[in-house]
Amino acid sequence: MADMQTLHAAFAARIDAILNALEMEGTLPSETPRGNVTVEPPRDPSHGDLATNAAMVLAKQAKTNPRALAEKIVEHLDRDPDITSTEIAGPGFINMRLSDDAWRRELEAIAALGADYGSSTMGDGRTVNIEYVSANPTGPMHMGHCRGAVVGDALAGLLEFAGHRVVREYYVNDAGGQVDVLARSAHLRYKEALGEDIGEIPEGLYPGDYLKPVGERLQQQFGDAYKDAPESEWLPIFREQAVAAMMDMIREDLALLGIHHDLFSSEAELQAAKKPEAAEAWLREHGFVYDGVLEAPKGKAPPEDWEPVELPLFRSTQFGDDQDRPIKKSNGAWTYFGADLAYHLQKAQGADELIDIWGADHAGTVKRIKAAVAALSEGEGKAIPFDVKLVQMVQLTRNGEPIKMSKRSGNFVTIADMVEEVGKDVVRFTMLTRKPEAQMEFDFAKVVEASKDNPVFYLQYAHARIRSTMRKAGVEPSGKHLDRLGADELALVREAAQFPRVVESAAKAREPHRIAFFLGDLAAAFHSFWNAGNDDPSKRIIQEGDAELSAARLFLADAVGQVIRNGLAILGVEAVEEM
Template sequence: MTLYARFAAHIDAILDALIASGDLPAGIERGGVAVEPPRDVSHGDLATNAAMVLAKRAGTNPRALAALIAPRLEALDEVEAVEIAGPGFINLRLTPAVWHSELAEILAKGADYGRSAMGEGVRVNVEYVSANPTGPMHMGHCRGAVVGDALASLLEHAGYAVTREYYVNDAGGQVDVLARSAHLRYREALGEDVGAIPEGLYPGEYLIPVGEKLAAEHGDAFVGKPESEWQVPFRKAAVAAMMDMIRADLALLGIHHDLFSSEAELQAAGKPEAAEAWLRARDLVYDGMLEAPKGETPEDWEPVELPLFRATQFGDDQDRPIKKSDGSWTYFGADLAYHFQKAQSADQLIDIWGADHAGTVKRIKAAVAALTEGKTPFDVKLVQMVRLLRAGEPVKMSKRSGNFVTLADVVSEVGKDVVRFTMLTRKADAQMDFDFAKVVEASKDNPVFYVQYAHARIRSLLRKAAAEGIDLDAPADLSLLDADETALVKLGAQFPRVVEGAAQAREPHRIAFYLFDLAATLHAQWNKGNDDPAKRFLVAQNPELTRARLELASAIGQIVRNGLGIMGVAAAEEMQ
């Protein structure tokens, strides 16, 4: 149980006692009661809004209720002082022993510090990346990949059972174009001069090896033959090759999915038909006419009867077709069936989408609500694109890969950890610039460097202490830590709460923000030793104080490692 959860339990026990004494009505709704750090650290260590939240429900004055709660909090052994502030907030100051105990807890739990049982094993399916299998990963895919992977790790850290899923869009028109592009490269591999790549085909050189492999396997058997004869085998071969490439690209970022689901296999198994039948049985799909497009109606537009999902019953703007006029499935119809399939083995669903898919959120949320009868929570996280810069100037596109900058090229230049950390330094739905010069800059303006430097400093300190013969395992007198050093413990103790809050909000960037604040506080404390040798972590003439400070440094280093682990970033042992 975290420090904050422990005090939330204390508040609950006090409220139970006030109900028993008749000071609060039985069964009073306690939703919204919180225990958190005060915004201003000068106000204390913890604050609760219990009196503010419950007073109106109890028909009393907030300060009057606070006056009933405060003495009971002050009676706790862990509490040094209690203050009622403003209209009824309650601020607490804890005893030094609480923070010494928390420091020992951090070191005892090690890599498990910050883990939570909050998720209680709830099964969460996180689907992310799901790029069309038509080429290597580019930087347009990178941010969603990192956000999704970090979110999955965050949820696991908070106690959820997570499945990482990739949806392979291998049934649409784009894979037919891929097959044609591969056929062109196949003919080229057999010696044909194909000239410039025709408009509408994929021009990237990454398809040359695919064509060569097809040529080696089939010889000239498909030269001059109609598309109907080679489309299926070429499509399968090309998609398989692209997925191998995508998996390799994702591995460069340390990303590995548990499950790859194929749209083509989904359709071949009749899953869309099954979903349609399920919905029709509940009168949630009907045959009807689409409304004319808004604005100027095209001359060739004709009303056509189509199977329509009653999306408006679930908050969408209009009912949506699940099939086209030629009988094939719409993208929505296939996606509807895919989410129906996912919901069979998950308690919650989360999709990570590019911001360009914002217009489809309502309809797929409506579909999931219908198909799960409202029982499966479903969240869509939209991720904005990344603008690539070099020293402030837009980066030219890669000729080798067609018309985009590959993820592999970026990872090769700046490294996996820099890419992953940088992608989490903004909220997912906020615009982001990725400047090749700034992300490797050794300055406090670069959060990647600043956090890594904090960890490297700590590791260097511990190596130096060991070299000087200081017994790092000897018990330390933590009462020797001063107020500023204890403030660092207090900030470190917020980590479990940050993990739970970030998991609840589905916002992995909160971990990056917290680590930056923790690193800044560590650096500030470290720098005091530049002006005053007595403030240094290693004070040769005072081994007892040194051991206490080394325990503090070790604990902060552990928290940094744990946070970076959630982000999928390795902690630096030293800075080059």
């Protein structure tokens, strides 16, 4: 059953077979490239059920005009019993209307394929490394991390459903100055655990109470051995211990959202293994890094203490950046960019494609890191596609009033707080109801509102309605009498049948929010179908005295529920059974 083709795949295969026949008869040259041929619904549903651009994109190779080639394709399409009519539109698009039986068979395919309906082999097992979250290990996960975490995880689920092998990776920034600050903050809490009155947390240290348990564990482990010891003795130990404690906390917070990474890569380990040095050597050898002097800061007078210093620079201007970028600081330490180069080289060695999910505040870095990955991937002897998805921050409100947050002061809304108040599924789905690059407001009151204006409720209510109907029916759903389904029912099938195509287009664009948008449209179509029965009893799903029609409509409702579950599973959201 799992080999059954969905409607869109089947008609794409039929168009392909027609093009094969046109090659055989000499209308098309042999082995004409078909990568740009599409078979999808026309933008205006009144034009038909499916449309293909085959004549438009292949006419040049056929040395004819698109309409002439379209006529040849239509000759073959008109012999297909599942196509009731064809029309050549505009410069050569071919619109097709399908038979009712074609849609009824698609309903059977949804039932037969079940949880596999909509899955694809387009990924062909290629390995995609998706790095997301990668928050500094200095405290609990907060709302500033949430949207990128959900987008990254949903993208991973989408690409797996579309046939890719996915590696979910978290890059632990444990080599910068912020982890030294963390260690000093933990040392203060350690002294507090030893009974010392530490007073107000000094400016520049992390003040949050989340470090108290870390201090207590350090006190239990080391007693008072480091109470008055010089910093040089305890800093490396406390840094390692505090980072480990923070990462345990971060994993627990992410688990509340249903997020689990396959790989945690340490920046400190990367540097200890001399990976940045290896990357620099290769880049120098290929002319991408040279020793040069940075220009003075533009647009204003340089600071009094500014002086030209020779540094190793990456030729990012060669790739459209406004200046070449240093990979090392004047003290010999790696810049964030320099360390990032080596990290991406490491990722490229184990993947066919890289995707990073970043906050929108990192937009200025995108061009140069893409350039660096392009350069480094040459060293691997293969082009490594690399994409950066930018995610805007979320404005938190309650009944329209903003909620303030500040990580450094310790007064922030954590992911744990959020999940406890509104639930994992509400958080995850809401984060996908806007494009990631669009501004978003998360109103704690509105996301739990029981109204059709709340997309989470509206969708979950559609599924709960279906499940409730199935429980109360007293009749088993059956595909034996699908000929009883008329125009209104088949319109709902058409909506559900878009799912496989949406999965492939969303996976191709790397945009999981398209699944959420589709589910919203499907829920609206189902509610409209249901509500028609309130005005006209003959349109209700369960028809007293007509078991065949009831069984057929239940079969349809069950299929719509299956598609909703499949879509929600991609997004990491559970479909509720009752509300």
